[in-house]
Amino acid sequence: MEWNGNTVLVTGGSNGIGLALAVRLLARGNRVVICGRRQDKLDEARAAHPDLITVRCDVMRPEERMELLAYMNETYPEWNVLVNNAGIQQHVNVRRANEPWEHYEREIAINFDAPVHLTLAALPHLLEQPRAAVINVTSGLALAPAAWAPIYSATKAALRSFTESLRLQLEGSRVEVIEIVPPAVNTDLGGPGLHTFGVPVDDFADGVMAKLLAGAVEIGYADAERRLSLVPEELREAAKRMWSGFQARNSHF
Ligand SMILES: NC(=O)c1ccc[n+]([C@@H]2O[C@H](COP(=O)([O-])OP(=O)(O)OC[C@H]3O[C@@H](n4cnc5c(N)ncnc54)[C@H](OP(=O)(O)O)[C@@H]3O)[C@@H](O)[C@H]2O)c1
Incomplete structure (x- = not known):
């Protein structure tokens, strides 16, 4: 994959990791469209980086996902890179999960349903482009869960699994499948x-870009990169250590 001259859609590109990657892709001569729910965050990103193209979209809603893809196909028929980055994280105490189901379900809808739906719906278009890529942003917590964010961690493990299947099925096609596996990054x-x-976040995004340009398809960084080489027992121990540390710091959880 060449990382210039592409038209890229970054979901959740108005802040944090998505914005940092969007700005770097822009600087390399790509057209970049970002989406997010809050118009003021999109406007802020555009004011700082006037070449960014912004679209308001809540990827939690299936109909808005389809509107977003229809906009991309109509406005930028050559668009060829989907970055599934939008995500939220909720702390959930399973002993006191008293919120309505919608509260828990939205984390699944945003972190897992949305990237899967967007990918499946975009693939017919992407497969027709001379070159294309799907980039999924998972997490080091896909490998060893943060017990205080059990649904979040599970959505990331599911997205990592989906990404691996996607890569196998698309082998030999024009669509490259890339996974970014962030460690804890200072964002919102x-x-x-x-x-x-x-x-x-800037150090992380620089590190990701260097690996992307070098052709990596599974991109870890710092702790998350180390975690990619651990065996199951070591990952289980890592999860236990994180949970103990969290409990020690959060007696009211
Ligand atoms: N930060 C970390 O430590 C870390 C570690 C591993 C993985 N990740 C993953 O990295 C990705 C980016 O997270 P971040 O850390 O950069 O968080 P962030 O600073 O909170 O940024 C999240 C971005 O996603 C957008 N977003 C959230 N829900 C959305 C929705 N329903 N529809 C459209 N846009 C939505 C947000 O804008 P609006 O709120 O305006 O919609 C924002 O632009 C996520 O998938 C996250 O799970 C982060």
């Missing part, structure tokens, strides 16, 4: 101020 994930412990 879970809400502003809740995820400040991660690696700086």
